[in-house]
Amino acid sequence: MGITQILFWILAAASLLSALMVVISKSPVYSVIWLIVTFFTISAHYVLLNAQFLAVVNIIVYAGAIMVLFLFVIMLMNLNKETEPQKNRWLKLIGAVAGGCLLVVMVAALRDTDSRMAQLGSGNIGLIQNLGAVLFKEYVVPFEISSILFLSAMVGAVVIGKKEDSKVVDIAGDEAKRRVAEARESMGV
Amino acid sequence: MKNLIALIPLLPLIGFLINGLGRKHLPKGVVGIIGSGTVLGSFIISLVIFLQGNFSATPIKYFDFINVGSLQIPFAFQVDQLSTLFLLIITGVGFLIHVYSTSYMHGEKREHFGRYFAYLNLFVFSMLLLVMGANYVIMFIGWEGVGLCSYLLIGYWFKNIDYTKAAKKAFVMNRIGDLGFLLAVFWIIAKIGSVQYEDVFTAASLDKLTPSDITGITLLLFLGATGKSAQIPLYTWLPDAMAGPTPVSALIHAATMVTAGIYMIARSNALFVNAQVTNTVIAIIGAATALLAATIALRQNDIKKVLAYSTVSQLGYMFLALGCGAYTAAVFHVMTHAFFKALLFLGSGSVIHAMSGQQDIRFMGGLKSKLKITYLTFFIGCLAIAGIPPFSGFFSKDAILLSAFEHDKFLYAIGLLTAALTAFYMFRLLFITFNGGFRGTEEQRHHVHESPAAMTLPLIVLAILSIVGGFVGVPEVFLHGGERLGEFLSPVIPTAHHTISHSTELMLMALTTVIAIVAIVIAWMRYRNYKEEQNGALGKLLQNKWYVDELYDSVVVKPINKLGVIANHYFERSGIDYLVNGVGRLVNYGGRQLRWMQSGQVGSYVLLMVISMVAFFFLQFFLRK
Amino acid sequence: MDIRYYIFLSLALFVIGIIGVLTRRNAIIVFMCIELMLNAVNLLLVAFSKMHHLAAGAANPTAGSEAQLFVFFIMVVAAAEVSVGLAIIVMLYRNTHSVDINFLNRLKH
């Protein structure tokens, strides 16, 4: 067993542990932190697999941008306390068992996969320059297409996030407001 | 000739159409003339055929009625000796009764009068079809046709719901028999492939039919006959049928229609000759019916009911004869019976007419002096039916008893007993009605009068026929080379040869006559001066007709109704329909129950998805191999 | 490294994500668990990429790179999704002051 193997096992254990902690942690903030830890371990896996570009992007985009956004929202909502009401214990158990079954079944099924090797440490396809070349030669169309995705997400964020203009009051809006009031009442909020 | 023969049934049909369509517009006189005249025309044509001896054993085909593949059923007539005899009886007696009716029904409204004659004509048409048809299908057309007319005429006074019920009963019971007839016809078609008499009878003699075929076919045909001719077990409709106008009872329910069964069996003698089982059954049922009806007639007080049961009893006689193989005797009795029973019915009609509709003999009495002609003719009728020589009934009844004696002594004994009872109840009727003091209301007493000529003339003619009618069949023992009727019919019905010596024959005749006279004397003693009778247990039983109607009601009618109620209510509504609707309800219920899955909770949705994924994976990787 | 270990690791991470979705009620955490599932996929894809690269050998020097690009696209999409998703959660929070998904049961049956 070489150093890489040992590193793999350690990282695997770390990522599983931190992932579990995401699920288990009572406080949303802790969950976020543990998720960031998980991302870091996964980035480490990337490094181990010599996929440096992805390792970097993962940290920058995921751990850096996305998770901070999450954290930001949680803070904004003041959800850092253990405000989450507990779900029915049985339902939780059933959920966990069901998930466990899925894992067992899939692992049992995929156990028969051919034992093939993944190249660790070496191989240079994961380097920025090589990936970039492929991206802009072969994958330029999907790259452009993803811009549509971003455009729509952008529009979406505007549509959803923009506060409803109170000047434009139409029947449907009044109706909606009334319904919101009713809903709040009914939910006891 | 062909066209002339076609005219026989067509004339009454034309009469039917004219009277039926013009019933509102034609005056009663015209209706009567058309009604009677058409039948008279038919009678004359029949007479011409009879006198010319122009009989045709082969069918006269008019057109194809049904012609499908190998099965050919032509619309054809066959006017042979047997048919001609019946033609004469039907048209002759029919004409007389038409004439009688013109007077009897005179009180009816114009349109109903027309309707009545239309029905009568239609009946004659159907009856003629029945006897003239050259195959079983044409016979069946007439067979059902007379049933229809019987239905219409019994229910003629349709305002009275009981009358229409009686009509319905008559029709339905006839239909039970008709089903037997039809099944027999199907059987014949299946085995022989034809319904033409000549084909069927030839095939019967050529042994194309197995004994079981013949037994089955003849039994089914006999079932048909029991319906039409009011034999056990289907006789109960006939007494109820007296709801119709009296001339109708005379024509249909005494003289003609009810003898259709005898005609049919006599016509099919070639089949019946070889069916021993059936013949035994026929003889037994005939004898039983004769006795049963006679016992019931002993204690009936409705003048027409007595005559009705008497008819049933006499028909039983005829079947006894048929069962004993004495077809000629049966036909002979049909003829004489037609004369004297029509006479008796018309006579009773005259009495009822005189008594303003009163039918209960307990409220009559002493009419002898006021209704002379009626009394006299009625008396002749009674003598004829009682079998007093030399009236017509004597000869025909004697022929039957003779063949019964030949055939089976026990049946003969029953026949003899019935003869005694017949004489007794007929004279009971006569004495109660015509002798003693008048027991009706004062109003009736003033009203009582002899009927008009249109009614008495037929009575007189029939009385004469009742007297002399028997001479066509005087047995050989009295007249050498006798049995002219048998000879006449021999092309159709092979002549039977008696095995009994002349001396025994004479002894039997004497015995019959003596018994009848004794019965009459007893009746004279008991009913000369009628007083209210005390009914014993047996008397009550008889008065209530052995409770057969009640028995049928509880054994057949009620169970079928009950079955219908159960089928309708439980099986149909709560069973099949419930199941069908149940599918709908199940869908609805399922729709409601399935909603639990749609709990609105994202968690449970995902959970269900994950569980199904596990299940699918499990199925994919571990179950299906 | 045997690819099966990567498969098992990824599946484990993936299922942990699923269990999180199943057991948590906070919409944001549920969403995070989904992100965890995506990361499990990413890891697996990278492992497969290296496996196929190894298998292709010198014949195809860029073999396997498409999987790494796929991971890149997954990250792109995830980012877009997060922006929309968080916007939705915030909108809901504005209306109900809660991010509990169990409150989301006005629509059922």
Added chain:
Amino acid sequence: MNTLILSALSGVIMMFSGFMLNTRTAVRTLAHILLLVVIAGTVLELRGTTLFNVDTKGMMVFDRFALLFTLVANICTLAYFALSSKDMERVGNNYSDYFALIFFILSGIVLAASFKSLLILFLGIEIISIPLYILAGSEKLNLKSNEASLKYFLMGAFSTGLMLMGIALVYGAMGTFDTTRMEVVGATPVLLTAGMMLLLFSMSFKASAAPFHFWTPDVYDGSPTVFTSYMATVVKAAFFIAFMRLFTDAFGGIGMQWKLIVSIIVAMTLFIGNITAVFQQSVKRMLAYSSIAQAGFMMLAIYSLNADAREGLILYAAAYSLATIGIFAVLIKMKDQSFEGFNGFAKQYPTIAATLVVFLLSLAGIPLTAGFISKFYMLKATVDGGSLGLAIFAVLMAAVSVYYYFRLIQSMYFKEGSQVVAVPMTAGFKYTLVGLAAVTVLLGIFPELLTNWLYF
């Protein structure tokens, strides 16, 4: 390619039109014009003229099937615009953005219809889904809309996760994302099977096939009705086209592996969709369940995967979308959206009621409507595939579907309603509906008008 680029550009233009144009009518007119341009582009491409020369490196294929479906989707969108675009005004303020999102969805539909690489499939489905999450929640002050949006988003993201895992496993087995290069020699690798199944589940989710359909009724019910209309029709059809393309190209060869499971899914979908729809009181929710039921029928095409199924699916997409868009368009105008709300409708709006009858008959699969002929294609494909039992089950469920479709007819025609039941409808609206009904009948009598385009 024309459609993809034109619709994406149109989306961008619509994004900015909000600033440029003052009136909503102008926005709407612009949207219609742009859509017509898109349609023109599609038709041109179908006739062989490509305006943009883009090398997709084999990641997309614009064959007749893809193009024809794109055209159908565009035309259905046009019908949708014509009937319902005015009603979007009532949803919220971002009128022009809604159009932009719909144009983005259209470009996603193009991707979903013409992908050859799993990457494009993934992108296409996301490009369709993300605007839908937004549209579902566009009625911001309505809690139902919020809820629908979040539910849709969470579950959609979850299924995206499943799909990605599936893609990863498939990639692990085959070493490529190209759907046309997945021939299996010898035994099927378990990785491929597992990946295929995960893809099957996630596609079933998108197409709302049971038991992955749970989001459908809630989301369709909660979303603003105008957008439900689009979601339930064109979008769903697009998912099916993608579904079909994926399974034809990538997994057609390993049919033995998934036929059983797909048949179970078909049966469950038909059963749950139809049975649950029976009990609904709200027409909108009934239509949501009916869309699940119809999905069951469309799944039959996935099950059969033959020429009939391809023709049939296109027809089905057209028939189902046209009819449902028509019904939704009227539903939006109703004051009370339950069945009772339609009482006496036929008396007040005889023409519109008649067109609704045509649509409902089409959905129920009564002959002489496009709905029948498309169901017929599906059944034909299934029976040809030898699955008599599945076909029998399907038609029995179709018989159940008559129950709830005809309830609406009963309400409209045979029950008495007291007051005015709907907001006023314009003559143009009426004639558009009549036109749609005419197309429905025309396709029902001459389906080859559409299907022949696949071949010439």
Added chain:
Amino acid sequence: MIVLLLLLLPLLGGLVTFFLKEAKAARGWTLLVSLATLAVSIYALTTKSTNALQFSTGWMGSLGSSFSLGLDGMSGLLCLLTAIAYPLILIATWNSEYRKPNNFFGLMLLTQAGLIGVFTSTDALLFYFFWELALVPVYFLCSGWGGERRIPVTFKFFIYTFTGSVLMLIGLLYLYSQTPDRSFALESFYALNLSNDAQSWVFWLLFIAFAIKMPMFPFHTWQPDTYEQSPTATTMVLSGVMVKMGVFGVIRWVLPIVPAASFAWGDVAMSMAVIGIIYASVIAIQQNDLKRLIAYSSIAHVGLMAATIFAENKIGMQGVMMQMFNHGINLIGLWIVVELIERQFGTRKLSELGGIAQKAPALTILLVIIAFANISMPLTNAFVGEFMMFTGIWNSGVTQYNIVFTALAGLSIILGAVYTLNMVQKIFFGATNAITTNTHDIRGNEKLALGIIVILILAFGIYPQPLLNLTDGFVDNWLKEVSISNLGVN
């Protein structure tokens, strides 16, 4: 081309009717169209040119279907029935007022087009189209213009029938998938030689659809309710003509296509039919509602036809042909009377009627004739058919229970008499009551319609041969298709 004309006349005529807002115009136009259809159908039966009786043109070619119509003996007879029925119905209901008459008459004509299409189409898909086309307008007719419980009842009827027909669709599709030339043409189906198992499947798939339509025990429960609730004009079409669709379907689309299964399941089908005959008759006796009574009587009659079909012999089949036509005529007659009674007295309960004969002799006479025709009195049209059918069952070579079946089915002769006479008695005889005391007799148009029916009843009762000749050739060919020697090795 004649056959196309026959179909197009009511179809286009019906579509035009929707736009005739004026009640009189719609009614008159409908009568005109239906008379024209009658004329064409009579011409079609008398023409010698066989070319005119066939029509085929491409349609849905890629599906293996074509627009093929053909008129042979049976379809000719049934088209004639349809064509005769419509003018009769229109004349008889001339005075009935309908809400939105244009829609009513338009739907009626569309139904007629559907019926003619069903009878004439020689392509399975086309057949199915018309099958549904005949059903959908009836749904609207019954739901729109029917009685109190019309909505649920019609709904049940529709779903029931629709379920049957979709099963039939699957059967047809399966047959199609087995044809070598991938065709829905009737000849291709006839040429099929399926395995016994496949035949059994197809048999039941198709047979159930037709059994529901007939309706046959135990699939009949929709029928009494529907007849009861439908507007009478529609009921006339339903019972007079539309039930023949089921019988027709079995004859044309079941037995010749799956002869082996029909032979194997014949006994079962016949048993169902015979049970149905007795069952329906017994229930009919219990009915107090005139419409329900006639409905059950119709079930019994149709059951006999169904049983006879499976007897598979010439005389029986000819009887079925006769009876299909005559039963239609008779039932229309009965319904006309029902309509008259209901319109005049506002009730159909037998217990509330009575004594009408005194006030309405013409009506009474006509009904009595029709009633007796209904119980197959000789010299009425029904006798010939029933006689031949019974003979056919008894002579059947394909079942060993022929005698039992005949005898049991024969019970309907008795039971039929019971309920029919009950009906006649309770409506017409006895004393008048409060409801019937102001009875007036029938009017001219009703007399005309009933008179025509009575004339037809008697004419075909006395001289049925023209009808028999019409279908003779068809029956011969049919027997060749279904004969067991034709089964080949399976």
